[in-house]
Amino acid sequence: xxxxxxxxxxxxxxxxxxxxxxxxxxxxxxxxxxxxxxxxxxxxxxxxxxxxxxxxxxxxxxxxxxxxxxxxxxxxxxxxxxxxxxxxxxxxxxxxxxxxxxxxxxxxxxxxxxxxxxxxxxxxxxxxxxxxxxxxxxxxxxxxxxxxxxxxxxxxxxxxxxxxxxxxxxxxxxxxxxxxxxxxxxxxxxxxxxxxxxxxxxxxxxxxxxxxxxxxxxxxxxxxxxxxxxxxxxxxxxxxxxxxxxxxxxxxxxxxxxxxxxxxxxxxxxxxxxxxxxxxxxxxxxxxxxxxxxxxxxxxxxxxxxxxxxxxxxxxxxxxxxxxxxxxxxxxxxxxxxxxxxxxxxxxxxxxxxxxxxxxxxxxxxxx
Numbered sequence: 001x002x003x004x005x006x007x008x009x010x011x012x013x014x015x016x017x018x019x020x021x022x023x024x025x026x027x028x029x030x031x032x033x034x035x036x037x038x039x040x041x042x043x044x045x046x047x048x049x050x051x052x053x054x055x056x057x058x059x060x061x062x063x064x065x066x067x068x069x070x071x072x073x074x075x076x077x078x079x080x081x082x083x084x085x086x087x088x089x090x091x092x093x094x095x096x097x098x099x100x101x102x103x104x105x106x107x108x109x110x111x112x113x114x115x116x117x118x119x120x121x122x123x124x125x126x127x128x129x130x131x132x133x134x135x136x137x138x139x140x141x142x143x144x145x146x147x148x149x150x151x152x153x154x155x156x157x158x159x160x161x162x163x164x165x166x167x168x169x170x171x172x173x174x175x176x177x178x179x180x181x182x183x184x185x186x187x188x189x190x191x192x193x194x195x196x197x198x199x200x201x202x203x204x205x206x207x208x209x210x211x212x213x214x215x216x217x218x219x220x221x222x223x224x225x226x227x228x229x230x231x232x233x234x235x236x237x238x239x240x241x242x243x244x245x246x247x248x249x250x251x252x253x254x255x256x257x258x259x260x261x262x263x264x265x266x267x268x269x270x271x272x273x274x275x276x277x278x279x280x281x282x283x284x285x286x287x288x289x290x291x292x293x294x295x296x297x298x299x300x301x302x303x304x305x306x307x308x309x310x311x312x313x314x315x316x317x318x319x320x321x322x323x324x325x326x327x328x329x330x331x332x333x334x335x336x337x338x339x340x341x342x343x344x345x346x347x348x349x350x351x352x353x354x355x356x357x358x359x360x361x362x363x364x365x366x367x368x
Contacts, residue, residue: 019129026126026144028133029080030185031092034121034150038092039134039188042083042198044168046124048147050076050178073246073254078122078149078173083166084159084199084304086313087365093120093154093171098350099363106350106360107240108264111154122149122173125183135190146183149175153258155242159302159317162235167199167304174244176254196311203305203314206233206270210298223270224298225341226285226327229278233270234338236302238317240266240347240361264347266361268300268319273336274329285324297321297359300343306366314366319345321359 012018029046030037052074057067082089090099095110095117110117126144127133133141152173161167191197207220225231242264247257285295302317325342347361354362 021129022126026129026131026133028125028185028188030123030125031120031152033116034148034184037121037123037185039186040080040082040089040092042085042089044081044083046078046080048076048078048124048149048178050074073176073248076149076175076178078152078175079170080173081168081170083168084161084315085197086367087315087363089169090315090363093117093157094363100365101367102364103353103355104362104364105353106348106357107266107363108347109350111242111260112349119151119153122152122175123147123183123185125185132190134188136187141183141185141187144183145180146185148177148179148181149173150177150179151175153244155244156240157242158237158239159315160235160237161199161201161204161302161304163201165201167201167204174258176246176258196307198307198312199304199314200307203303203307204233204236205303205305206236207301207303208298210296223300223341224296224324224343225272225339226282226324227277227280228274228339230276231272231274231339233272235271237269238266238302239269240264265344266319266347267325268302268317268322268343268345270341271338272341273338295323297323298343303366306368316364316366318354318362318364319343319360320354320357320362321345 014020027046029040029043031040032038052070053072054068055071056065057069058065087099094107095114097105098107098110124147125133125141126146127136128138128140128144131138152175154171155174156172157169159167159169205221206223208222208224210224223231243261244258245261246255247259248255300319300322304314304316306312306314322343322345325344328340329337331337345361346359348359350360354364
């Protein structure tokens with residue numbers, strides 16, 4: 001183990017052998033096992049950091065600290081985003097059973113049941129300056145040093161789409177380890193397809209149903225919205241936080257486990273322009289003083305559809321028994337009247353497939 005930090009040269013002579021900078025062309029992100037991690041596609045950004053918490057030791061009679069000690073484990077954070085393109089990345093991060101095809105298991109099934117999915121080895125590998133990382137067979141990756149984050153746990157995931165933007169997903173990862181060493185990742189495959197390779201905002205649609213008949217009309221292009229008859233969705237965000245607790249014990253310097261803090265909740269937020277209002281009543285959700293609350297649950301799907309017959313597959317985000325958390329209306333001079341619709345759903349262990357489940361959050365691939 002190294003006993004000193006690397007001394008970074010702040011005024012190195014710049015010549016033909018000196019690397020001038022690092023840009024996205026030369027980096028690639030991988031996840032999985034340390035020996036053969038899988039390449040994550042369509043990455044748009046990757047950020048990482050670490051913090052080392054310390055505690056000051058003071059005493060009466062002396063103003064200044066007498067020591068600063070490390071009493072908690074360091075936290076290494078990685079967050080990355082990628083353009084939506086089928087569910088290949090989701091299958092790697094959450095497990096094949098939780099993100100492939102239709103009628104999948106719940107989103108937490110792989111993370112809850114398989115250690116190799118819950119805890120993955122992340123690498124940001126690097127090629128020489130001016131060379132694409134993907135498909136680069138020059139063999140210089142080992143000398144460039146990759147960022148290694150072993151034992152990475154997913155702590156949050158979100159999917160977003162908006163008018164004029166490419167739909168994307170963002171993943172947050174935590175660990176207690178980080179090192180810079182030779183890459184063990186492969187080369188990946190350079191993209192050469194001439195067919196569409198990312199999902200388009202024009203292919204995003206919505207559908208909703210309610211077993212209790214609380215929607216006057218159900219099915220495609222419908223959303224539960226109190227007092228609104230026609231709206232035009234401008235953006236959506238589906239988010240699921242997975243906070244983790246670091247469990248330590250006396251006698252060990254670092255944690256012996258990092259576990260999810262349950263229960264978990266997934267949220268969906270939709271922003272839309274209102275073009276037609278309708279007669280409605282909040283009593284339909286909360287009930288009245290003399291009647292019980294109906295508090296309906298809705299099945300809501302966000303469909304990021306496949307682009308054409310030969311383009312990339314799409315992704316479907318599915319809520320069952322989603323509850324209305326609230327609506328926020330906004331109207332002002334110079335702006336279109338808008339509404340933000342907020343829904344939440346409890347996330348279970350994921351053991352039940354979508355068709356059999358009564359409540360939860362599922363991710364499916366759209367192949368046609």
